[in-house]
Amino acid sequence: MLRVLNLNSGYGKLKVLKGVSLHVNPSEIVTIIGGNGSGKSTLLRTVAGIIRRQEGTILFNGRDISAEQPEKIVAAGCSLVPEGRMIFGTMTVRENLMLGAYARIRGGRHPDMEAELDAAYRIFPRLREREGQLAGTLSGGEQQMLAIGRALMAKPKLIMLDEPSMGLAPIIMKIIFEEIRKLRDAGNTILLVEQNARAALGIADRGYVIETGQMFLEGTAEELLNNNDVQRAYLGKDYKSISE
Amino acid sequence: MIFNARYETMPRDELEQLQIERLQSTLNRVYRNVAFYKSLFDEKGIDIENIKNIGDIARLPFTTKEDLRRSYPYNMFAVPLRDIVRIHSTTGRTGRPIAIGYTRNDIHSWSEQVARVLAAAGVTENDFAQIAFDYTMFTGGFGIHYGAELLGASVIPSSQSSNIQRQIRIMKDYKTTVLLSTPGYALRIAGNLKEMGIHPDELNLKTGIFGAEPWGEATRARIEDQLHLSAYNIYGVNEMMGPGVSGECSLKSGLHINEDHYIVEIVDPKGGKPLRPGEEGELVITTITREGFPLIRYRTGDRTSLLEGACACGRSTLRMQRVASRTDDMVVINGINIFPAQIGEVLKKTTSFEPDFQIVIDNHDGEDLMEIKVAVLDNMFDDEVRKLLLLKNGIEAGIERELGTPAKITFVEQETLHTTAGGAIKPVVDNR
DSSP states (O other): OEEEEEEEEEETTEEEEEEEEEEEOTTOEEEEEOOTTSSHHHHHHHHTTSSOEEEEEEEETTEEOTTSOHHHHHHHTEEEEOTTOOOOTTSBHHHHHHHTTGGGOBTTBOOOOHHHHHHHHHHOHHHHHTTTSBGGGSOHHHHHHHHHHHHHTTOOSEEEEEOTTTTOOHHHHHHHHHHHHHHHHTTOEEEEEESOHHHHHHHOSEEEEEETTEEEEEEEHHHHHHOHHHHHHHSOGGGHHHHO | OOSOHHHHTOOHHHHHHHHHHHHHHHHHHHHHHOHHHHHHHHHHTOOGGGOOSGGGGGGSOOBOHHHHHHTTTTTTOSSOGGGEEEEEEOOOTTSSOOEEEEEHHHHHHHHHHHHHHHHHTTOOTTOEEEEOSOOSSSHHHHHHHHHHHHHTOEEEOOOSOSOHHHHHHHHHHTTOOEEEEOHHHHHHHHHHHHHHTOOGGGSOOOEEEEOSSOOOHHHHHHHHHHHTSEEEEEEEEGGGTEEEEEEEOTTOSSEEEOTTTEEEEEEOTTTOOBOOTTOOEEEEEEESSOSSSOOSSEEEEEEEOEEOSOOTTSOOSOEEOOOOEETTOOEEETTEEEOHHHHHHHHHHHHSSOOOEEEEEEEETTEEEEEEEEEOOTTTSOSOHHHHHHHHHHHHHHHHHHHSSOOEEEEEOGGGSOBOTTSOBOSEEEOO
């Protein structure tokens, strides 16, 4: 579904991604794990077209989207749930969700959104309960649900999630990750960037380890969980005995 | 049966994407973790970012057996030693040995590679697999063992015991259906069957999987005829973990390579220039999933060629021809690797001359016999028969001591040695 080859990207003269290649197959959760500043978010933002890539190709369902505008990429079926949720706090939950379908407006003709709204509400019943409430008054977990629900309104083929666990209590995070897994089970394809490697590998099918803008490992979630470097750097394995 | 259809039948374009991803991360890891590769890449001005497709692999330098010997035991390992859960090694008979380290993930992926090869030869969980490869520092026994277990077969770890009759009794009593060994050992089993008066049909063998020495179609026919089984070829390299690099499917037209774990190339053994599919040359392998002991463009010394195109079995992977010979003229005699240069050394030491010679190998009832024909030089030998005999005995003793296997020495006239079309003396005449 997504195929990235030799991607170079960054901010001005600052090169963040140095020859990154990865792929995502239909109906799988692929996670990118890596530390702060390793280039995880830059990768998602580049695929989404928010940052222009400097070199390399990004194929989405066989089509090169590496020079496309972000809205075209969303329209093609590739949606980003950004880090920090980026919801509109002074708008209602329902209005935020409807914004997610913006890319599907064609020549002034609005799509019928009731079906998608209903689908989003079925996945996150909490959003239906809070339909008329201002998004800014939601809890962190509810805001994350809203951000994912908003992405679903675009009827994406690929959902890219940037740090969905950020700022969430562990119990809430668990619920969000369970919902992400359910989205995959329902046939959605997910590219998940996460600092919480244990949680991400817990639901992912495959993963990549990115460090200083370069890929260092690729494998099934199980292989990465068994990799000693991953255990030391991202799962805190060696410190377990001290803290427990 | 196809053990892992996802990878073994993967469309070529997807496989290539997977290979380049894994190659790039392997390069990043070896550059960071292995001092040898860091200095080698720096010295050759290799920028990993310039390796953008599989073809670019030709820009990378080779890794040789000598490099690995120099790094003995642990300098080529890419992970801290506490992450290593197993160590195998080469014999070191021809120089310093090579230590091969495996992480837990390596053991798992090795097992899977072997399981695929066994499944391709038709082995299933209903089989009794008797593993008559050596269970030692050598990779053969344990490599096959773990793969057969992963496949779910009932594994009989009989090892390459010198007590062949006991091996046969196990085979008979346990109703072994699959024999795994070197082809030479299979022939020795066949020879002993005759001696014991056991007809092959009294056994339950249906499949034989043989490897670890070069063998040809003539040997396959002999083994199949004498043991009443279908014989398959398995290929591996100690330095690549061991058996499991490739193996034959039921069509027996080349060995399917586990390409999601290895990138293979064929190069000219002289200059190292890449050769095209179909052209025979030296097999060069790059590991792309290995954690403990990753190798970039390793020169295996094995001569083969690659077969492109789909196989009727449904696998999309490249196939290689059986390995018939070595670029360094290494021969395997009764499981022992022998290089002509070693024999040259012994001759030099015992005769104080450097006579031309030729190794002639035959097989009688499963036993490899080595004869070394030494060309007589003027002034080299004494007319006295007694002294000549002493010299012959001295060479024979030296060979057995240095090589670990006996050889018959015959003195011949220079002209009787077989030569190549170019007029050079063939170092080895293999009649097996």
